[in-house]
Amino acid sequence: xxxxxxxxxxxxxxxxxxxxxxxxxxxxxxxxxxxxxxxxxxxxxxxxxxxxxxxxxxxxxxxxxxxxxxxxxxxxxxxxxxxxxxxxxxxxxxxxxxxxxxxxxxxxxxxxxxxxxxxxxxxxxxxxxxxxxxxxxxxxxxxxxxxxxxxxxxxxxxxxxxxxxxxxxxxxxxxxxxxxxxxxxxxxxxxxxxxxxxxxxxxxxxxxxxxxxxxxxxxxxxxxxxxxxxxxxxxxxxxxxxxxxxxxxxxxxxxxx
Numbered sequence: 001x002x003x004x005x006x007x008x009x010x011x012x013x014x015x016x017x018x019x020x021x022x023x024x025x026x027x028x029x030x031x032x033x034x035x036x037x038x039x040x041x042x043x044x045x046x047x048x049x050x051x052x053x054x055x056x057x058x059x060x061x062x063x064x065x066x067x068x069x070x071x072x073x074x075x076x077x078x079x080x081x082x083x084x085x086x087x088x089x090x091x092x093x094x095x096x097x098x099x100x101x102x103x104x105x106x107x108x109x110x111x112x113x114x115x116x117x118x119x120x121x122x123x124x125x126x127x128x129x130x131x132x133x134x135x136x137x138x139x140x141x142x143x144x145x146x147x148x149x150x151x152x153x154x155x156x157x158x159x160x161x162x163x164x165x166x167x168x169x170x171x172x173x174x175x176x177x178x179x180x181x182x183x184x185x186x187x188x189x190x191x192x193x194x195x196x197x198x199x200x201x202x203x204x205x206x207x208x209x210x211x212x213x214x215x216x217x218x219x220x221x222x223x224x225x226x227x228x229x230x231x232x233x234x235x236x237x238x239x240x241x242x243x244x245x246x247x248x249x250x251x252x253x254x255x256x257x
Contacts, residue, residue: 001015001016001017001018001019001020001021002019002020002021003015003019003020003021004021004022004023004024004025004041006023006024007021007022007023007024007025007026007027008025008026008027009021009026009027010027010028010029010031011029012029012030013027013028013029013030013031013032013033014031014032014033015027015031015032015033016033016034016035016036016037017035018035018036019033019034019035019036019037019038019039020037020038020039021039021043022039022040022041022042022043022059023041023042024041024042025039025040025041025042025043025044025045026043026044026045026046027039027045028045028046028047028049028064030046030047030048030049030076031045031046031047031048031049031050031051031064032049032050032051033045033051033055034050034051034052034053034054034055034083035053035054036053036054036055037051037053037054037055037056037057038055038056038057039057040056040057040058040059040061041059042059042060043057043058043059043060043061043062043063044061044062044063044065045057045063045064046063046064046065047064047065047066047077047078047079047095048064048076048077048078048079048095049063049064049078049079049080049081049095050078050079050080050081051063051081052081052082052083052084052108053083053084054083054084055081055083055084055085055086055087056085056086056087057087058086058087058088058089058091058114059089060089060090061087061089061090061091061092061093062091062092062093063079063081063087063091063092063093064079064093064094064095065092065094065095066094066095067094067095067096067097067119067120067121067138068094068119068120069097069099069120069138071097071099072095072097072098072120075097075098075102077095077096077097077098077102077103077104077120078095078096078102078103078104079093079094079095079096079103079104079105080103080104080105080106081093081105081106082105082106082107082108082109082110082126083108083109084108084109085106085108085109085110085111085112086110086111086112087112087116088112088113088114088116089114089115090114090115091112091114091115091116091117091118092116092117092118093106093117093118094118094119094120095120096120096121097120097121097138099121100120100121100138100139101121102121103121104118104119104120104121104122104123105122105123105124106118106124107124107125107126107128107144108126108127109126109127110124110126110127110128110129110130111128111129111130112128112129112130113129113130113131113132113134113150114132114133115132115133116130116132116133116134116135117134117135117136118136119135119136119137119138119139119140119156120138120139121138121139122136122138122139122140122141122142123140123141123142124136124142125142125143125144125145125146125162126144126145127144127145128142128144128145128146128147128148129146129147129148130148130152131147131148131149131150131151131152131168132150132151133150133151134148134149134150134151134152134153134154135151135152135153135154136154137153137154137155137156137157137158138156138157139156139157140154140155140156140157140158140159140160141158141159141160141250142154142160143159143160143161143162143163143164143178143243143246143247144162144163145162145163145196145200146160146161146162146163146164146165147164147165147166147193147196148160148165148166148170149165149166149167149168149169149170150168150169151168151169152166152167152168152169152170152171152172153170153171153172154172155171155172155173155174155253157252157253158172158173158174158175158176158253159175159176159247159250159251159252159253160172160175160176161175161176161177161178161179161180161243161244161246161247162178162179162243162246162247163178163179163193163196163197163200163243164176164177164178164179164180164181164182165180165181165182165193165196166181166182166183166187167181167182167183167184167190169185170182170183170184170185170187171184171185171186171187172186172187172256173186173187173253173256174253174254174255174256174257175247175251175252175253175254175255175256176255176256177217177244177247177251177255177256178241178243178244178247179192179193179197179210179213179214179243180192180214180217180256181193182256186256187256188256188257189214189217189218189256189257191214192207192210192211192214194207194211197210202240203240205238206238206239206240206241209234209237209238209240209241210240210241212234213230213231213234213235213241213244216230216231216234217231217255218257224254224255228248231244231248232244232245232248
């Protein structure tokens with residue numbers, strides 16, 4: 001291990017043999033760091049925190065600190081981070097709480113820019129991009145391939161579906177369906193990210209079906225439950241729309257309108 005002489009690493013921490021840890025970083029006793037990880041200078045990783053393989057954590061990050069929740073009483077809750085994530089400067093990821101599943105999770109291949117905050121019990125998928133200062137309140141669920149614009153704020157218990165995207169300084173107070181672009185304070189729907197879907201290999205037929213789903217939800221004046229039924233019926237016929245099935249099963253706050 002390439003551990004700087006000024007770093008403080010608890011002897012009980014489980015650190016893979018090739019991990020690099022920069023100057024003045026602090027690693028607590030219940031931390032596990034997998035192979036190929038690089039931990040920059042002045043990073044604090046504490047709590048019951050696990051990092052998978054090949055993660056890069058830049059300076060001044062705080063991972064695994066106690067949740068900002070007055071009900072938290074020191075329970076051994078967790079922070080779990082997957083593989084191949086980039087976590088830039090001054091990010092703060094908190095532990096989970098016993099009021100939820102007890103785990104804050106970050107998946108694989110995520111690109112998380114400076115000053116991002118993930119509150120307790122957030123669940124973040126794979127291949128996401130969080131621009132600078134994006135902030136998730138507690139219990140937020142973020143799907144795969146989501147892009148959050150800089151200074152986006154997401155209300156607690158909200159769900160953001162796969163392939164959704166928010167504009168700069170969006171204030172998300174209700175759930176954002178898959179594939180939908182959201183913008184504004186408060187955030188409202190602003191179409192779908194067709195170009196992004198093309199780049200990810202979606203076929204013209206799939207993109208057409210997703211556009212029709214967007215129209216059913218937002219353009220045809222249908223009541224929510226009726227629009228939802230139309231979209232779920234289309235999802236049963238078009239595999240690419242499967243994220244709608246999972247989204248509607250999880251959504252509880254109502255969708256942005």
